[in-house]
Amino acid sequence: MNKKLLGGRYELGEMIGTGGMADVYIAEDKRLSRQVAVKILRSDLARDPSFIARFKKEALAAAGLNHPGIVSVFDSGEEQGESANTSYIVMEYVKGHTLRAILHNGDRLSFDRAIEITEGILAALDYSHQHGIIHRDIKPGNIMVTKSGAVKVMDFGIARALDDVGATMTSTWNVVGTAQYLSPEQAIGDQADSRSDLYSVGCLFYELISGKPPFTGDTPV
Numbered sequence: 414m415n416k417k418l419l420g421g422r423y424e425l426g427e428m429i430g431t432g433g434m435a436d437v438y439i440a441e442d443k444r445l446s447r448q449v450a451v452k453i454l455r456s457d458l459a460r461d462p463s464f465i466a467r468f469k470k471e472a473l474a475a476a477g478l479n480h481p482g483i484v485s486v487f488d489s490g491e492e493q494g495e496s497a498n499t500s501y502i503v504m505e506y507v508k509g510h511t512l513r514a515i516l517h518n519g520d521r522l523s524f525d526r527a528i529e530i531t532e533g534i535l536a537a538l539d540y541s542h543q544h545g546i547i548h549r550d551i552k553p554g555n556i557m558v559t560k561s562g563a564v565k566v567m568d569f570g571i572a573r574a575l576d577d578v579g580a581t582m583t584s585t586w587n588v589v590g591t592a593q594y595l596s597p598e599q600a601i602g603d604q605a606d607s608r609s610d611l612y613s614v615g616c617l618f619y620e621l622i623s624g625k626p627p628f629t630g631d632t633p634v
Contacts, residue, residue, distance in 0.1 A: 483569065533564030
């Protein structure tokens with residue numbers, strides 16, 4: 414069976430992740446002979462011209478972030494299809510697991526390890542904030558821990574694109590998952606800034622050391 418080729422360059426392999434906004438595939442960059450991760454946006458988001466315009470702008474900004482604690486963005490594009498277009502973003506392929514997967518497995522982290530992970534997240538955010546980019550959606554599912562134990566933050570820009578066009582997620586798990594780490598100002602629709610990210614990191618750190626988020630509920634409020 415022929416594998417799908419995006420942009421005449423990225424040969425898709427198996428799906429390695431899925432979420433409320435996108436599915437993630439491992440892929441081979443045929444031009445540079447390297448493995449990458451390709452995130453294909455949800456079809457309803459891909460049909461929204463306002464979201465796509467904002468997404469491209471934010472992906473470009475995220476691609477300018479060069480930090481060992483941030484998953485690199487290499488490329489983004491849109492593939493024309495017979496019935497619908499496929500919008501995608503190409504990222505660094507990180508071998509490891511998300512913090513969400515680690516927590517779901519029931520693995521309890523030592524206090525020292527929780528501090529190490531949190532420090533790694535804060536270092537990445539300090540860099541992005543200095544470059545004027547707010548993440549807006551810090552949560553365990555957006556933090557990768559590599560096989561060597563390094564911490565990498567991913568999905569810069571996508572939350573901003575969603576905010577700006579007023580898009581909503583249809584996956585209940587993702588809405589609740591995000592709400593548990595959402596800052597108060599974001600929950601009531603106010604402007605997010607660097608402090609919003611720090612609040613979310615605080616919620617995440619609480620979960621790392623206690624095994625559960627500080628707040629639970631079905632909505633951000």
